[in-house]
Amino acid sequence: MPSSNSASEQTAWLEIFLLWFAGISAAMQFAKFSVSYNELLTYYQAGPTLTGAAISVVGTIGLIFGVTAGLIAGKIGYRKVLIGALILGASLSFVQSLLPTFEIVMATRVLEGFSQLGVVVAAPTMIAKLSAARHRSITMGLWGTFFGVAFALTGLFGKSLISHFELSGLYFTHGLLMGGMAIALIALLDKNEQRYHSGSVASNEPYFKKLGKIYRTPQTLLPGLVFVFYTCTLVSLLTYIPNFIESDSLRATMQVILPLLSTAGTFIAGTLSQYAMRPQRVAQVAYAGLACGALVLFSNLSSAMAFCLVVGQMVLFAGLIPGAALAMIPRLARNSDEQANGYGLIAQLGNLGATVGPPSFATLITAYGLNGLVGLVWFICAMGSVFAFMAARIER
Incomplete structure (x- = not known):
């Protein structure tokens, strides 16, 4: 079994694209309720607060169980976790297509959080293992x-599905997509779970000791710290900047x-990380x-x-950050478990950044207008640059 440092000779492009589509289908769990927000308000009459909570x-779920999911996936097997998460997500979409009571809808949304988390932990780990070293930063980009692609596709086709087939049609179509992805990956992915591991020795450490070790390990912590300041910023820019136009x-x-500019930036970051500079430097340039x-x-x-034009430039550079942060992980990690x-x-x-960022920006914008937004962006860029610099220092 090759070590995590040894590169695969070939990149399994078909499997990688299917894993990417699996990620898109998982992100649509957010997008489908976002695009159907007004219709949900009308149908369930639950009010803006509860409908927004949906x-x-x-x-x-990712905020609470993100690190735990990485530990579980490493123990159970990434292929099993991924396919199980897709099947769970498809089943929940089919339940939602029946338009049950709002309480049941909320329960399905909680369970969808576990489905989404399973995909976003397992799929990129598998993509990194299926990529040759010369392509790994590109595939992570x-x-x-x-x-972003999930929201773009859902925005493009979601309203049409609702107008022709109502809410049931949108959710049923999403269930078919996730179920189809599960079937395709069952057929195409190598059934040998060791294909997606690095041969690291399983640890019998107690759970909370493992958890503490993850937070103390720079190889796992620093890419997340680079990433959190991005999520603080981008959601807020997309939400509040248009109000100044x-x-x-x-x-x-x-x-x-x-x-679209944000999505383009993310892919550009993968290309830059592969051919021009280390992902840590890409993150520094982005900030x-x-x-x-x-x-x-x-x-x-x-x-x-x-x-x-200036706002577009800012969002493009902000979009570089997640591509750089994701490319850091296989570069810094010493085995698939660390990945x-x-x-x-x-x-x-x-999820922490997406939760904390918007109210922080809203408070400063209310108090200081555009200058409040600018000041917080500067602080975030300073912090993100510091952690990108630290990540550059620890690379082996």
Whole structure:
């Protein structure tokens, strides 16, 4: 059995693309409720707060159990966890397509959190193992786009499905997609679980001792710390920046363009990490570019078009960060267990950032306007750069 440091001679592109699509189908667990938010409000009459909670509750599972999922996946087997998570997700979508009571819907959303977490821990670990060293940063950059692609596809086709087949049609189609991915991966993935491990010796350490070790291990912790400041920032930029654009048509255009720029940045980061510079340096460049864009915003641009161009530059550079953070994990990790733990920690800290970031930005924007947003962006860029620098120092 080769060590984690030895590269596969060939990249299994078909399996990698299927794993990427599996990630997209898992991210659609967020996107399908986001795109159908107004219809859910009308159908269930549960009010904005509870209906909004139905969207976010999926992420709270990753916030609580992210690292635990990495430990479990390493013990049970990544292939088993991935396929089980997809089957669970498909089953829950089929239940939702029956439009049961809102209480049952909320219960399915909690369980979908476990399904989503299983995919985002197992799939990237398997992608790293199925990638040759010369392609690994590219494939991790590809993986990093799954969330943005899921929202783009759901936004493109979701409303049409709802208009033709109502809520049931949207959720049933998602169930078919996840179920189809499970069947395809059952057929194509190597059934030998050791294919996705690095041959590390299983540890009999107590659970909480393992957990503490993960948080104390720089190889697993630092990519997550680079990532958490990205999630603090991007969701807030996409949410609040359009409110500073006075033109309705320009605001609507930017709401489409900005997520695409973020997704493009993530894939660009994978390419840069593979061929131009280490992912730690890509993260440093990304945070520097984001800070420079914020500096330009601080000058109070008078032109709406110039404002939009600067914001687009900021979101593009912000999009580089997840691609860089994900590419760091297989580069720094010493075995597949550390890789899975790193992805679990990214899931946990990413959800933490998405939870803490928006209210923090909202508070400062309310108090100081655009200058409050700029100040927080600068602080976040400084912290992210520090952790990217530390990650560069520990690379073997």
